[in-house]
Amino acid sequence: MGIVSPGFQGRPRSAEPALPPGQYLTEDFPVLSAGPTPKVPLDTWEFVITSETGAEYRWTWDEMMALPQETVTVDIHCVTRWSKRDTDWRGVSLDTLLDGVDTAAHYALAHSYGGYTTNLPLADLRGARAWVAHTYDGGPLPAEHGGPARLLVPHLYFWKSAKWVRGIRLGTTDQPGFWETAGYHDYGDPWREQRYQGD
Amino acid sequence: MTEMSYLDGNMLDGPLRELFAVDLSTATGRCDNCGMAGPVAALQVWSHAPGLVARCPVCTEVMLRLVRAPDRAWLDLRGTTFLQVPMPLDQPHPRPL
Numbered sequence: 001m002g003i004v005s006p007g008f009q010g011r012p013r014s015a016e017p018a019l020p021p022g023q024y025l026t027e028d029f030p031v032l033s034a035g036p037t038p039k040v041p042l043d044t045w046e047f048v049i050t051s052e053t054g055a056e057y058r059w060t061w062d063e064m065m066a067l068p069q070e071t072v073t074v075d076i077h078c079v080t081r082w083s084k085r086d087t088d089w090r091g092v093s094l095d096t097l098l099d100g101v102d103t104a105a106h107y108a109l110a111h112s113y114g115g116y117t118t119n120l121p122l123a124d125l126r127g128a129r130a131w132v133a134h135t136y137d138g139g140p141l142p143a144e145h146g147g148p149a150r151l152l153v154p155h156l157y158f159w160k161s162a163k164w165v166r167g168i169r170l171g172t173t174d175q176p177g178f179w180e181t182a183g184y185h186d187y188g189d190p191w192r193e194q195r196y197q198g199d
Numbered sequence: 200m201t202e203m204s205y206l207d208g209n210m211l212d213g214p215l216r217e218l219f220a221v222d223l224s225t226a227t228g229r230c231d232n233c234g235m236a237g238p239v240a241a242l243q244v245w246s247h248a249p250g251l252v253a254r255c256p257v258c259t260e261v262m263l264r265l266v267r268a269p270d271r272a273w274l275d276l277r278g279t280t281f282l283q284v285p286m287p288l289d290q291p292h293p294r295p296l
Contacts, residue, residue: 030247031247032247032248032249033245033247033248034245034248034249034250034252034261035245035252035254035259035261036259079249080249115260115261159249179249179250179266181275182250182264182266182273182275183250183266183268183271183272183273184249184250184266195268196266196268196271
């Protein structure tokens, strides 16, 4: 053991997988918000996927809970430079939700209660890489973290994991969302440090 | 007869430099969503976010967004119909051409 301790908790640094460039580890769960927290009663909550033809696929809260549920443990990376390891979520895979959706679209725009939007390639919502998450760390997802349900797309910067998600619009053209129209990167891969346009 | 024409954006440099040098917290902004006109200082600013998001105190729609990268900044005013900026009377100002 050297003179300089690598830290006060957890495994030695050498055993940890690397963080994306420019990120630091945090133990708490910072709350970031671009506006007031919407209050969404579960009896009126809905999730809707709208295809490029306008066809709508809707789920109520009870219908969403009746779908196959998955538990995932993932690292998350915020563009404001904090990363958090081994976060525990439960929710419905986008693979399940997209299964019966007839679409030839390549692009998705997630939209939220409260008006937030963020865009992703539709391919990034498939392949067991994206969920509508309603449970965090064993309990209902708190409203300040996006409850009743948020998008969870942990392989991209966390602004893509839209809080208070209400639906996804599929399209044949890419439509930048809330932060993407204000300078942030269209795709947002933390491992390539795609923070801002042109990165 | 001389046809009316336009100038390139370089001519905005001087006039806009005059504007952007002022303290905008003393300016008045009009919300493009609800029409509220009030001081920029009264906007509700959400700063625990990837950028600054200023919302109308009446309807809470976004009026201004400011994102700062190390080498660049983005200012989005699409939610603001106008900014009315107080100007000193004794300062020479450009007349309409």
